[in-house]
Amino acid sequence: MVQISPIVRQATPVIVEQAEGNWILGTDGVRYLDFTSGIGVTSTGHCHPRVVEAARKQIGSVIHAQATTVMHKPLLELTEKLGDYLPENLDSVFYANSGAEAVEGALRLARQATNRPNIIAFQGGFHGRTSGASSITTAGTKFRNSTVPLMGGVVIAPFPYAYRLGMTEDEAVRFALRELDYIFATVTSPHEAAAFIIEPVLGDGGYLPVPVEFLRGIEERARKHDVLVIVDEIQSGVGRTGEFWAHTRAGITPDILITAKGIASGFPISAIAASTELMAKGLPGSQGGTYGGNAVAAAAAIETLNVIKDEGLVQNAAERGAQLQAGLKRLQERFPVIGDVRGLGLMQAIEFTGDDGEADAATAAAVQQGAVSEELLLLPCGPLGNVIRIVPALTVNAEEVELAIERLERTLEKVTSAAAVK
Ligand SMILES: Cc1ncc(COP(=O)(O)O)c(C=O)c1O
Known part of the structure; x- marks a missing residue:
């Protein structure tokens, strides 16, 4: 059987059935909140009419x-x-x-x-x-x-x-x-x-x-x-x-x-x-x-x-971006593994660092992967693999931003408590 080459690495296991706005329906029947926008591509959301x-x-x-x-x-x-x-x-x-x-x-x-x-x-x-x-x-x-x-x-x-x-x-x-x-x-x-x-x-x-x-x-x-x-x-x-x-x-x-x-x-x-x-x-x-x-x-x-x-999407990007960054900063206060929160508009990121100030790629990977189970799609970035970028469509609304923060918070709870048990 011919397969997709392993050279092409996929950040999530999701296979898309259909997509609309900031949502992706997987062939597994799950509706994922897509905060990747295909690496900043689907600016007007998936399949804007x-x-x-x-x-x-x-x-x-x-x-x-x-x-x-x-x-x-x-x-x-x-x-x-x-x-x-x-x-x-x-x-x-x-x-x-x-x-x-x-x-x-x-x-x-x-x-x-x-x-x-x-x-x-x-x-x-x-x-x-x-x-x-x-x-x-x-x-x-x-x-x-x-x-x-x-x-x-x-x-x-x-x-x-x-x-x-x-x-x-x-x-x-x-x-x-x-x-x-x-x-x-x-x-x-x-x-x-x-x-x-x-x-x-x-x-x-x-x-x-x-x-x-x-x-x-x-x-x-x-x-x-x-x-x-x-x-x-x-x-x-x-x-x-x-x-x-x-x-x-x-x-x-x-x-x-x-x-x-x-x-x-x-x-x-x-x-x-x-x-x-x-x-x-x-x-x-x-x-x-x-x-x-x-x-x-x-x-x-x-x-x-x-x-x-x-639809005033540039303004929306500024406003929803501010909301997103504020939410990420709240998470940073709760989870010290988040060393830095930064970004402009809807191009936001969290950088993971250990107690020693060194890049914590393992936690970043666990969070990015763990978020999939919370039905939230995110992407890694950074040369050291310790940054997660959060990049929804410019059409994202306030409820979707809050939902993403909630899902990210649940993911962080799981990842950090699993690390504490170890
Ligand atoms: C800033 C920047 N320049 C160039 C590229 C390359 O674009 P493409 O992947 O369409 O070749 C990218 C892709 O991520 C990018 O982010």
């Missing part, structure tokens, strides 16, 4: 209008609509299928446009599993192992992970910016640096909001040395953090913005945005692919953006 209808309608008119052969209306409409949200300077967009492809596209564009070789990424960052993307990914060695030789011209700079460093946020930012300047003196001179790439909230690397002063420090150095700033909003974008884009809280102006995941509620599409001037410096024909900017995915993306606007 308006998104379903838009995709259905599109399927009946054209499915695949290959975008480098013929243009199609959904892509033109999506591009115009994105203009309502993109930073003003980013007036040119092209499309791909996945986050990693968008990362590859952004790196290629940055190198072509600047004629410089080096990319500066940050420790703990996650940008995908394709060759170039994994070369700038340090959210875990598992993403890099056995892909050697990695892409050249990559410099990994320290990240101001204050909790881990045992520093205040200000101290961590000062430390990381100082090291960044040192990198310009020791590893790559600024005139060989094409771009910085950073997620405004580190995703797989542990759900770490980047301190605004760090984002500003990067931008300051970028402007001084003509280095581009690429913001990877693949996970943090499209309302997830309670603002449409997570970088705006720092008031920085990216040169390239990439996004995917939540933009189409589960249909595969990603976007790479830059100024027309910058795009003009890229080599025509060097970007694009067979499926990039698929018509059905584009139609789903348009309706996703409509729903986000009409």
